[in-house]
Amino acid sequence: MEKYVIEGGVPLYGEVEIQSAKNAVLPLLAAAVLTEQRVVIHRCPRITDVLNMVQILAELGFSTNFVGEDLTIDGADAANHEIPAALAKELRSSVFMLGSVIARFGRARIAYPGGCDIGLRPIDLHLSGLRRLGVCIGEEGGYIDCVCSRLKGAEILLDCPSVGATENIMLAAVRAEGETVIRNAAREPEIVDLANFLNRMGAKVYGAGSQTVRIDGVSSLHGVEYTPISDRIEAGTFLIASAMCGGELVLNNADAENLTSLIHKLCEISCKIHADDGKIYIKSGDRVSPKLVETSPYPGFPTDLQAQMTALACICNGSTVVVENLFETRFKHVPELIRMGADITVRGRSAFIRGVPHLRGADVFAGDLRGGAALTLAAISAEGLSSVADLSHIDRGYSGFEFKLRALGARIRRVRI
Numbered sequence: 001m002e003k004y005v006i007e008g009g010v011p012l013y014g015e016v017e018i019q020s021a022k023n024a025v026l027p028l029l030a031a032a033v034l035t036e037q038r039v040v041i042h043r044c045p046r047i048t049d050v051l052n053m054v055q056i057l058a059e060l061g062f063s064t065n066f067v068g069e070d071l072t073i074d075g076a077d078a079a080n081h082e083i084p085a086a087l088a089k090e091l092r093s094s095v096f097m098l099g100s101v102i103a104r105f106g107r108a109r110i111a112y113p114g115g116c117d118i119g120l121r122p123i124d125l126h127l128s129g130l131r132r133l134g135v136c137i138g139e140e141g142g143y144i145d146c147v148c149s150r151l152k153g154a155e156i157l158l159d160c161p162s163v164g165a166t167e168n169i170m171l172a173a174v175r176a177e178g179e180t181v182i183r184n185a186a187r188e189p190e191i192v193d194l195a196n197f198l199n200r201m202g203a204k205v206y207g208a209g210s211q212t213v214r215i216d217g218v219s220s221l222h223g224v225e226y227t228p229i230s231d232r233i234e235a236g237t238f239l240i241a242s243a244m245c246g247g248e249l250v251l252n253n254a255d256a257e258n259l260t261s262l263i264h265k266l267c268e269i270s271c272k273i274h275a276d277d278g279k280i281y282i283k284s285g286d287r288v289s290p291k292l293v294e295t296s297p298y299p300g301f302p303t304d305l306q307a308q309m310t311a312l313a314c315i316c317n318g319s320t321v322v323v324e325n326l327f328e329t330r331f332k333h334v335p336e337l338i339r340m341g342a343d344i345t346v347r348g349r350s351a352f353i354r355g356v357p358h359l360r361g362a363d364v365f366a367g368d369l370r371g372g373a374a375l376t377l378a379a380i381s382a383e384g385l386s387s388v389a390d391l392s393h394i395d396r397g398y399s400g401f402e403f404k405l406r407a408l409g410a411r412i413r414r415v416r417i
Helices: 022-034 048-059 092-105 124-132 163-173 189-200 232-245 256-268 303-313 334-339 369-381 401-407
Strands: 002-007 012-017 038-041 063-067 070-074 107-111 136-140 143-147 155-157 179-183 204-206 212-216 224-226 247-252 272-276 279-283 292-294 319-323 343-347 350-354 363-365 385-389 411-416
Touching: 002 369, 012 232, 012 401, 022 038, 022 048, 022 092, 022 163, 022 189, 022 232, 048 063, 048 070, 048 092, 092 107, 092 124, 092 143, 092 163, 124 136, 124 155, 124 163, 163 179, 163 189, 163 212, 189 204, 189 224, 232 247, 232 256, 232 279, 232 303, 232 369, 256 272, 256 279, 256 303, 292 303, 303 319, 303 334, 303 350, 303 369, 334 343, 334 363, 334 369, 363 369, 369 385, 369 401, 369 411, 401 411
Parallel strands: 012 247, 038 224, 155 179, 292 319, 363 385
Antiparallel strands: 002 385, 002 411, 038 070, 063 070, 107 143, 136 143, 179 212, 204 212, 247 279, 272 279, 319 350, 343 350
């Protein structure tokens, strides 16, 4: 196990390059299964989740090769349809493979997926959508077995706008016979990016980013070279870091349009922010309490920035209520923040936060990806020395996190325990 050792209390200044979006790249890797031709993904971050997905592709028989930040995938000789349990349990996004593996090989076998422990996150919507497309699904002994000789388009109404289910159904439907309509679809920017990627491969996907996505199935897809969208969650993490620690930052390769809910909250607490030509500029303010932060599907406030915003609220002037509507156990970072001197009370899905002048250094533990990032920001802003243990969670979503922070002035280093 590794940990960060952080000496807090310094402001952050400088420029930071935002990586391609983890939550965009993972479904693109699944989409690469749909063609026998070569796929190249530019600016592909070497985070743990991506590397695990690349391993899954290799197990399926795909040739993969990283050259710098460019990942090449060649599926000409791929023939396997089973995703190993050890890899599936490491990565929730392995479930994206169901739709594309079925579409490519007519069958798929996968263990129930893993990932961060932030709630139940059932995959019922994924499976019911695939059944509507004609997939026969059996579940036994922790495995999901899917068989379908011919996918057929269908009209699918999602009970809630699940990002994963929307993407999984899209991946299967692009190779189905006839038209598929997904109603109450997720609207996240990563959905739009997946549709753009598929359309560049020869698919016919319309309406991505709206509540209704229409897909006209095609018989085959071809290779593509593609650069994914930038990571709005990493960008949001650095914006919150600036608000917590003070100073001024420039975020390069950042799309402010995808962060309007966060930017609105940061402006509420007196941060000065403007965006221009793929850059976001932020100067920290007086940290007035944001009063209410409530997560909801896009374009609402992202659940993946809730932990970081909770950490920020701990040192704002006044009181804040944070409501987590999407996941039932996404306050695992709160006891660790309390160890650093935060004043937080959790009742159900709501956290009631009373701001304190500053946090104190402490030894804390990262229980999940975004909670680990939040604790890192808290330690950088705190007085004294801190450590944040179990960096395996943070490495799932942030590439070179400590190097980027150190370049901005943070006193942070990684050590092996």
